[in-house]
Amino acid sequence: MSEPAQNPAPQPAPQMSLPRTIAYMSAAVLIALGAGLGQGFVSANISQIAGDLGVTTTEASWLLIAFIVPRSCLPILLIKIRTQYGLRRFTEISTIVYVLADFAAVWMDDLRSAILVEFLSGSASASLSTLAFLYMIEPLSQQWRMRLGLPMALCFLAMGPSFARVISPALIGDGGLLRVHLMALGMALISLVSVYVLPLRPVPHMKVIRPLDLISFALIACGFSAVITGFVIGPLRWWTDAPWLGALLAAGVGAFAVAMVIELHRKEPLLDIRWLASPAMVHLTGALLIFRIILSEQSTGAPRMFQVLGVAPSQLVTLFSVICLFTLLGTLACVAWMKPTRVPQFHFVALILIACGAWMDSQATMDTRPEQMILSQAMIAFAGMLFMPPAMITGLISAMKKGPQYILSFIIIYISTQSVGGMIGSGLFTTLVNHRQAFHYQGLMEELATTRPIVAQTLTDQATALAPQITDAALRRAQVVTQMATDASNQAYVMAYNDLYFLTFLLAVLAASALCLHVFRDWLAARIEARRTPTPETSS
Template structure:
């Protein structure tokens, strides 16, 4: 549409929220087409970053970078992805969905094409930052396409599927990205990503979303707020991403960035708090309901870090290659799909706390099972536990989103605030989880390593026999007895480090289980309290004797 005045919609067509498309009736084939395009858009938006995360060690060699430098690639993506939600909602509302779709998809294709010519780390970081902005737009776009695929009575199912589809990107990327690397090394990843971007662009041009209302929403002060808050959140993301690599108390920039991020975020919120027409509804965000929702999302995302930081890291510590972990990634993907499908089929607006409690219970069980691992644990020993974690990871998403949007519908002005809150909690929850668990694993590894080394002495005949055995293993290659003995000591030290890592990861798994159980107890108590207070304030049914004239008894 070319005007800003709201259109006259039929009741079933009216957009549910400002900036969302209208929902006219579609034929069954067209609904199927919308579902397929929605799935394609959501996966395309998530695959860009997932391909990089799954192949960081290989890209590190191609770019000739250190581990700390490579950590800036996923960090740059999250830094811009989180911030863009501040502007995207208003962009859709003012310029329309068509401009939103075409601008960001063309930008995505151009940025992906630019990936092919990246030859240094700084260029790669800039491209990842651009992908973060576009990825935020594509996740919303995929959700809108999925909503078109379902009738109004199944709108919540569409919300679950549209939101959860992007969560399948990481297990998918781990499954086939190694084959892409064999095509043209790291450029094979980018060629595939470019192909997905162009395919998505073509599908979206062929099958356009229905129009929505447009409103003049942007104000000059919005951009000042965006600049301040985006910078503050970006600095916070950088600290959380690199803190455990550069180490929290050793790199001076971490302290400076932390202080600056707090100051900038508080300054941005102060500006918004005193505006007559704010971008962020700070009073609404500061309400007890929204704070509890944000905390629940962050805690659940922290628990979900078990799969990426815990299980995968544990297997890599045991020198398992990506090829050996292939079957485990298949199980994770199947668990995510099962959780998504179950959530879509069972979601009930009257019982939104139950899926959260079930998800946390499943993830707690899976984490406890993993906490009994040892150096003989192999991927097949973790199939069931990782299936439970993957299932819980997608099962909770839809109900959490519905809990928030239900409160947005009562006041559409809160839409921008909720979009920012949900996006920040999702991303920061994952970053906090990875930072906490990674740091905890390093600290516990040092603790266990110290304990093990304290008991290793050559006076112990078992230790002496182990050193001799390690030296004899290279006896055919090393003739010097002293060098053989040194090699035996090194072999024993390697085994001690491996055992310390195993014990540390078991501690990590148990910590995750504790967080999951405590979060589950908190949500359960909250749900029971709400249930009891709701019943207590419910009005008593009227009796026939006091009914007004003309009333009928139900």
């Protein structure tokens, strides 16, 4: 998560030389990728990690929770921590924690130590996201910070999880996860050197942390933790089989409610709840949340469907390389053509691209391979960067018009819609896939009843083909029945993912339609207001 500084910008320093500018922006890219690779390595290699630790995949999912929770919660306080204790100290401590977490990852050998390491990694990742943004805008003039610095920082932060799937197969090979941890450690050490060699401009210190800030932060963190845990574990353990999930989510909602009550009665709140509840901010929050849930199709859909179909991670390298490339191209399109007045057009094009890509994916079959999804996934990746930077800039401009203290309130919107919204989207989509897979599997097994003549004939033919390998007739028939059930299960999963892709298509079309209606309403309101406002000639 990237976030701007809360304090007013200091007086601009003299223009940096080109080599120094390149050095600062390269450091930003390295730090941003380091922040995103941590989550990507866990999600891409969860089965491998579970095997190395000797636990189940469900138990290993707690590692993802341990990483996401601090990454989602800590940015709430990071702005104030940076303002009160100084940018230099904040930079050094953040990077040192990053190095220590990656160093400890090399030696982790059980689930408890791994959870602790991932918690430290998530904490460091929250800080690194801030540093990536600061280093990206450091050498830029004021007019280019929003137009170039923000989109580029968001690009490489978003690219991290996909880039992890590109490099993981080559790193893992036959040596397990050791080389993955060593690479993360190497990037952390280079980042540590970079922050010492390339210092950021200092900002004035101010005592801004209040005791009630810590209480509100603790309550909000509890709420985020409950939601993230519920939507990660819920689809795995299944919602109705784990009653504690309902109690956990209820406790999370209660923590959010108490935090809101506290903030509404403070003179200097951590979050301005009234401003967040204004129609403009509710609209922005809804747009960001819906879009983040729609984009969960790329992280939840294709990789898991190909895993079911038996596609090796090395076969996904080309697909995710293209996704990374088009994420960058979408960012460059934003830099070239983005203006505040063009935000609706950017969002409309993004939603149409996602709708087209999701519809193409919904035609998948058992024979679909990554090469057939390159175009559709490239469209979705390009659309993601057409939507996010303009929305982020719109929110920041609205916050800065109200005052620097409102920036933190907007940061909470971004956190809740991206980190938490991503987990909600992934959990909902996984739940939908599991539900639809069971539905389709039941239907397929009814069609494959052995009492049907065509099914009985197919069983006989396949059993006969296995006669040279298996001499026992009963074993041959059992083998054929098992293989047929496995094929039916895989087919049911593909049909379930097609339902998911089609649902994404419908959501994107509905969102595009709602955007058109919203723009038409604003245009109509402006026309009516223009007719009501007297012109100077009429007044005279």
